[in-house]
Amino acid sequence: xxxxxxxxxxxxxxxxxxxxxxxxxxxxxxxxxxxxxxxxxxxxxxxxxxxxxxxxxxxxxxxxxxxxxxxxxxxxxxxxxxxxxxxxxxxxxxxxxxxxxxxxxxxxxxxxxxxxxxxxxxxxxxxxxxxxxxxxxxxxxxxxxx
Numbered sequence: 001x002x003x004x005x006x007x008x009x010x011x012x013x014x015x016x017x018x019x020x021x022x023x024x025x026x027x028x029x030x031x032x033x034x035x036x037x038x039x040x041x042x043x044x045x046x047x048x049x050x051x052x053x054x055x056x057x058x059x060x061x062x063x064x065x066x067x068x069x070x071x072x073x074x075x076x077x078x079x080x081x082x083x084x085x086x087x088x089x090x091x092x093x094x095x096x097x098x099x100x101x102x103x104x105x106x107x108x109x110x111x112x113x114x115x116x117x118x119x120x121x122x123x124x125x126x127x128x129x130x131x132x133x134x135x136x137x138x139x140x141x142x143x144x145x146x
Contacts, residue, residue, distance in 0.1 A: 055115070058144055064116055065109060072105045086126045095122045 058064075080098050103120045110116055125132060 058115065062114065064144075068109050069106050072109065073102055076101050076105065081124075086124070088126075091124045095124050098122045 076098055080094065080101075084094075099120045099122045102122070103118055106118050106120075110118075119138070121134070121136065123132070123134060
């Protein structure tokens with residue numbers, strides 16, 4: 001190589017080495033500052049990692065009131081459907097109204113300090129002796145879900 005090539009190459013290598021060293025120094029200073037924060041707390045030994053404390057099962061005092069919910073549903077169905085005739089035009093609004101009424105009354109019965117998710121499914125159809133099949137998917141835990 002010519003002498004001026006060597007000078008340019010030496011300057012490029014020196015500049016890249018300076019950049020590399022400054023990155024290493026900044027990385028070391030950030031590690032040192034984070035370890036000094038942990039050291040300031042007076043912790044000795046490894047840091048303890050706590051697990052989540054989610055409550056998975058309901059308390060014995062917070063069982064879902066199945067009987068009260070059934071009574072609410074019967075009362076709502078009797079008030080909305082007792083003297084009504086099937087009409088496909090009004091069924092959409094009627095199902096929405098019944099669903100919201102049952103849901104709000106059951107939630108009011110449960111109170112504000114509960115962890116239940118209330119799902120209400122209402123189907124209205126004409127009864128001409130045919131059957132009906134309804135399919136839905138959910139996670140069901142038979143010990144607690146009703």
